[in-house]
Amino acid sequence: MSATVSFKVPSAHGPQAVTVSYTRRGRGEPLLLLHGIGHHRQAWDPVTDILAADRDVIAVDLPGFGVSPALPDGLAYDLPTTTAVFGAFCAALELDRPHVAGNSLGGLIALELGRARLVRSVTALSPAGFWSEAERRYAFGVLLAMRHIARRLPLPLVEQLSRSAAGRTALTSTIYARPARRSPEAVVAETRALAEAAGFAPTLRAGTTVRFTDDLAGLPVTVAWGTQDRLLLRRQGVRAKQLMPRARLVRLPGCGHCPMNDDPALVARVILDGSR
Structure with missing residues (x-):
């Protein structure tokens, strides 16, 4: 709880x-x-x-x-x-x-x-x-791209993608080596968490x-x-x-x-x- x-x-x-x-x-x-x-x-x-x-x-x-x-x-x-x-x-x-x-x-x-x-x-x-500095710029660029994709994907599409191993791989392979192991529900929830995180942008700015x-x-x-x-x-x-x-x-x-x-x-x- x-x-x-x-x-x-x-x-x-x-x-x-x-x-x-x-x-x-x-x-x-x-x-x-x-x-x-x-x-x-x-x-x-x-x-x-x-x-x-x-x-x-x-x-x-x-x-x-x-x-x-x-x-x-x-x-x-x-x-x-x-x-x-x-x-x-x-x-x-x-x-x-x-x-x-x-x-x-x-x-x-x-x-x-x-x-x-x-x-x-x-x-x-x-x-x-x-x-x-080069590694930081690379990581921040990847994170920004992940955030952009998560915010643009409609929820029904995220849910559809999460039902297949290939879809879960497309959504989460940047952070998981074995993305197919993640449950569909977890993939949907973490994609929404990334899209909706109010602290994302200010945290990234503070990390530069x-x-x-x-x-x-x-x-x-x-x-x-x-x-x-x-x-x-x-x-x-x-x-x-x-x-x-x-x-x-x-x-x-x-x-x-x-x-x-x-x-x-x-x-x-x-x-x-x-x-x-």
Whole structure:
């Protein structure tokens, strides 16, 4: 069952109310799951049952994505604001330094939460922020094209395409190495999530100058990269390892940019190992 929580976040115009939608299940140490740009918390569905057997799993819709409302005026979609949002979110849910796993944008946010020492471990799956300028322009161009297509496709056509493996491949092969495994309902829902995300454009604008350059010494960090990631190329994982030499770098064979769908058992094991 989904729930919402509201809390105040500081801004230049005084505290602003932010509301975040999330699901919570399982038992054990808390584990926060953060999705990528244009996606929603259901991206984690393939691994949630496995993780919930050992962790108290909290999967969230980032502000302006999924069913979480957009940020109020006065709050930017940048990393300092997002870090403050999730610090306040954890305080509101009484989560004492949870483990965190994130994919893409969510992986970058997870690393930022680690830099702020708000979490006890970080697992980042194909995190943003380790790109060269050319790689960033390429990724942003692909994302903008995906968004444009999602917004122009009529819902009946998306539903029709999602009923066949070929159609699901046409809609989602940029982020999945095995797109035919995705259910028709999930493909329709995530295509709509991409089209309707109020936070997409401002988040992309805020990301044009983002680079992650810190070594999170003293914090358990795992960086995992799919060997078939077509959006953020896997050589960026080597770059992440060079910047964070104590981090564990894991190769995800046969996985794309969102590996949770491509190999749920492997991804769940990487997350659980990283949070022990």
